[in-house]
Amino acid sequence: MTTGAGHDAAEPGRRQPWAVAAASHEHRPGMAALFAASPLVRRYGGEGPALVTALEAGLAAGDVVLLCPKGDRVLGLAWLILTRALGHVAYLRLLLVAEDQQGSGIGSAVLAAAEGAAARSGAHALVVLATTDNSGARRFYERAGYRHVGDLPGWARPHLDEALYEKRLYRPPADGMDE
Secondary structure, three states: OEEEEEEOOOOOOOEEEEEEEEOOHHHHHHHHHHHHHOHHHHHOOOOHHHHHHHHHHHHHOOOEEEEEEEOOEEEEEEEEEOOOHHHHEEEEEEEEEOHHHOOOOHHHHHHHHHHHHHHHOOOOEEEEEEEOOOHHHHHHHHHOOOEEEEEEEEEEEOOEEEEEEEEEOOOOOOOOOOO
């Protein structure tokens, strides 16, 4: 279990450690509720139950899903795809925080946990997409040390342009080849 520090949205200014854990089947209802309430998921045309099914298929394929649970709720999650592609770069497919918890530090906690998982897997970098018009997400990643490397018009959906961000986790071998 990894922890990060954040602020409790109900009590501004109070520091609270956010516990981040690996997703399990028991978190399915909380993940479905988080997805169903998310404007981001709706913007991409996703539905809660279908996305949970896709997430479970990803887990079966070796993806990593880390979340911040509180009781029956899932307050935030990071879905990480580990790959040896591009010299062993991990892809953060989704980082989602409940609307009423945004700004509480949960996003930073699950992102830090995802970066740690990617680094432990041997990934030398983590990449993420944010829609070009999502200035809040773009600032979030930039403050976390991500570098904007380019835009991808219509990449995930024809009507949405994506900004590609990258963060080096460590320097790859000089020959560029994985061991």
